[in-house]
Amino acid sequence: MKTFSSLFNIHKKGKFGDFENKNEKNLLKIEELSNLLIFQLVKFKSSNFEVKKIKIDNLNLPDPLKSSSNSSTRILWMGPDNWLVISSDLNLLKQEEKKFDDKNFALTDISHSRTIIEIEGNLTDEVIKKGCPLDINDLKQGDCANSVYNGMSIVIDFISDDPKKVRIFSLRSFGESLHHSITDACLEYGYIGN
Amino acid sequence: MLNIKCPYCGDRAQKEFAYGGDGTVKRPELNKEVSNKEWDDFVYMRKSLRGKHIELWHHISGCRQWFRAQRDTATHEIFKTAKISEEI
DSSP states (O other): OOOOOTTTTTOOOEEESSOTTSOGGGSEEEEEEOSOEEEEEEEOTTOOOOGGGOEETTEEOOOTTBEEEOSSEEEEEEETTEEEEEESOTTHHHHHGGGSOTTTEEEEEOGGGEEEEEEESTTHHHHHHTTOOSOGGGOOTTBEEEEEETTEEEEEEEEEETTEEEEEEEEGGGHHHHHHHHHHHHTTTOEEEO | OOEEEETTTEEEEGGGOEEEEESSOOOOOTTSOOOHHHHHHHHTOOOOOSSEEEEEEEOTTTTOOEEEEEEETTTOOEEEEEETTSOO
16 A cells, blocks of 8 residues: 655645745745654653653653754653654664553554644744744744644644754644645745745 | 643643633542432532632643643633642
8 A cells, every 4th residue: 555645745846935036045945754753652640660761762751841862863742751752763663662561651653643844944933923822932952842833733843943943743634734824824935845 | 812831831822721610629539429419519510700710721732731720710810820739
């Protein structure tokens, strides 16, 4: 069976919006990220397991509202004793699941249930501000936050400050609406769909 | 915009939260004989206070945790929030 990314028929490549007479380096870049492993790690409330002992892909589980990352994997804090792991190493879950026993943890592969849109460019904050109530000026590289964008529940992962780059995650079923909202917000600045 | 301080995430906009009702209602004890009146009171009967009120809120588009908030139902001022396991 052939699999399709959630924005396969939606996301278009090229230049859109008010891009004319603007330096290409200053335009926003929008990309759909696919073929990533995404799994949720939850420690049960009844468990006394010390999570500081745990490492996934040699990364510690991050503190509240933070992320930890290396070249292939990012771990995001989702809530108390709840983390989201995103990795380009598709075998990571199989390698790591032995560390997590059923009495203390639940591991759930949700790779196919999310849409990920990456936005890059100096005006990224302005695009987020248009639909999201977060105080975006306080958020920097290494932060992550759950919030809403035009009413859709999202997760924002702040990848880098220079160049400004964020990833926005939503449920796959909201992917098309989120993509429409994000690209619509980008039109006045001009953007490149990659 | 009304801001609510989630005990886990800090100040966030109200649109990330869902109201969960009166935070002082206690369920009748388990395995105890419960009269129709007691059950009716627990399920349906609520006070509609004007002034300070303890409420349940859910950070549904955030950390997905329930917590208690002390709010003035007339002014919407929120005085205090606390984790479910904590006293308010």
